[in-house]
Amino acid sequence: MKLVVIGLLCLSTSALAVEQKWSGIIDLSVANVDGTQSYLKGGLGKFRANNGTQLALSQFGLSHHLELSDKWSTKIVANGYWDNVDDGIGITEAVVKYRGLPTDSGYRVEVQAGIMYPNITLENLATAWASPYTLNYSAINAWLAEEVRHTGVKIGITRLGKFFQSPHSFSFNVEAFTNNDTTGALLAWHGWTQSSRQTLWHETIPVPHLPQFDGVLKGQAKQSDPFIELDNRLGTHISAQWTWRGKGRLLAGYYDNNANTKIVKHGQYAWRTRFHHLGVKWRLPARVEMIAQYMKGDTKMMAPEGFDAVNNDYQSANILLSRRWQKHTVSGRLEHFSVTDNDEMVADNNNESGRSLTLSYRYRIQRGWFIHTEFNWVDSERQARTSIGLPKHLIERQWQLATRYFF
Template identity: 25%
Template sequence: MRKTLAILLFAVATTAGAQSFQLHGFVSAREIYVSSQPSWLQGGAGRFDVGADTVDDHKLVSMYNAQVGFDWTPMSWFLVHADGVARRQQSGHVGGKRIGLVQAYADVFNDHFRLRAGEFWLPTSRENTDPLWTSKYTITYSALNSWMAQEVRPIGADLQWSPSFYVTVGATAFRGNDTMGTLLAGRGWTFGNYLAAYNENLPTPEPELTRPFGEDLDGKNGYAERVRISLPERAMLQVTHIDNRATISPVKVKDEEPWATRFNIVGLEIGSTAPITVAGEWMRGSTEVGFPGGSFTMDFDTAYLLGSYKYAHERFSGRIERFATNNASHPATDLAREHGHAITVAWMHETNPRSRAGLEYCRVSGDRPGLAPAFDPRTGGSTITAEYRYSF
């Protein structure tokens, strides 16, 4: 992956003067008042990207972030894209990367077909629809898309066919995502905007480290399929199925635990370009891991509904959601069980096309009784976030 990116960057540097080349990105600063136990990113069990010292404590945290990407189109039917992230995290961050690659892919396309190869986001999210997989609606993403940002990003090839303005179908073959489900099973659903980078190690509360995107573990392809029905600029409905087809093992493989994870996503959006937008997604699936003498399967489920109103330079958005996990065998004492809900309200002010200021409140209710004794099962909490973002 690094060699591929270096070749792409060299090609851009030597030909950008004569070709279509666009550089885009943003820098942001956030002040977050958090009431929650230490974050999962600190090796704790808190559901946010930041946390306080204890479950009953609160803290003011400063965060800085930058995302930069480029699009190079040397020919009308060929595009190369890459983007990455640089960030300053809260002290105590376990594992992780301050600078990392998020996407790197090439497209070959015409009016009806598009073939994409590399590492890329699947086009499922109805809230992360702005460039660089960001949201125009909220600062904190839903539980569904927070997890997608951490553990679901194919490294492979995607073929998309659009026979008309109203129908799009796509299929993806991918590798390098065999640990998908590790974070979700280890610490449950979380809320934030952390984009895991390629070959990055992230913590679980055991404590262990997992690498969501990197070397393939079993030499098998995972697959994804999707169908989208659209009324251009008015509404869309999409159904997606994803299965990493990982081969579970009673022992670690290349120092990682393979998790066989499969799930479906149904996404809906109404008023795509109107002042009032309503969007939602529902995800349901399971993830399975092996251990000496058997295996463990966890079911998971989450859904959110988002409404947004845009007027002049102001945007007001609200989101409600629920989330759950449970042991698929339904034992009397279910250590994997969690049921919770969350509410998020946000105001965005666009000073000009390049500047955005935002204020957001997010509250999560939910416990995880099956955490190890060293962790407090009260994993909910709240954040108040003020953000300024400058785009280029």
């Protein structure tokens, strides 16, 4: 994988006679949190920031797009974060892409290879995987940002409606990937989050500071490596999309990392993680945009003795409504999320149930420059909190004020 990144970097730096484009985002914010220690510091807090008030460079994202020809291109995305919670800078995406010309029969083939997100999100479509709607991601997208990325190849075919005098287009994608074997560990142990932090490709994330990691789960490394390859097996993700021009789109898919749960290396266990996902993005009357997503799946980790150390079901659903007029954009999102612990490991209780509300307002100062304020409210129950002296039921709140510049 390092060779892929190095190769893409070499292409980017040596490109003199081809078309290239730089774009980016600078997000400077202040956040006030009424909650508990952030999951990024090994706590069970749902937010990226710790309790209290913090000033941060929440995101400095840079994307380089290189057009090698009318069919071939590359994209490298780097992100930096300076928030006194989890500072870091590094690569988050690096791909080479082939986009064929439409055939006479109205079909287009696309191929993409490298470090990439699975084709799931309907919100995080701005530069460097930022969301133009809210400062915090939905729970589903926060999980994707943390540990659901991989090295892979994606092949897609699209039936273009305009070739058939139709507003309807259909596409089908197949992805085969590696570097994803611990996916599910962080969702199991700290639960769903409401964050805006993307894990950098070289980073590891602390597992929560819970008693079981000094007891029944002491074999687990203190840092989870979300992009490690342990079993040399390919995972798959298939997705299909229907697009109605001028109206919206519907996206559905199935993900299976195909991990061998008998494998453990240096405290990193392979987790078998699978899920279905469904999303819709639609234009409603009164210039209101709606985005709704649903995910349901399971994840499993096996102890060296051969029994299930972790066996969880999980699901999350959300709906976002957004309206833009003149220089103003107002967005609101409701969510529900849960984790159901099915194993018999009493000392490691991963049960969780919660709901959340996000209210966001954005004002455009000038092209690419915005003032953004947001309120986040998360009401959740998680039994594991009681093992570190926190209440099972906790309401966490966050206020954010940010200035964001897209270039």
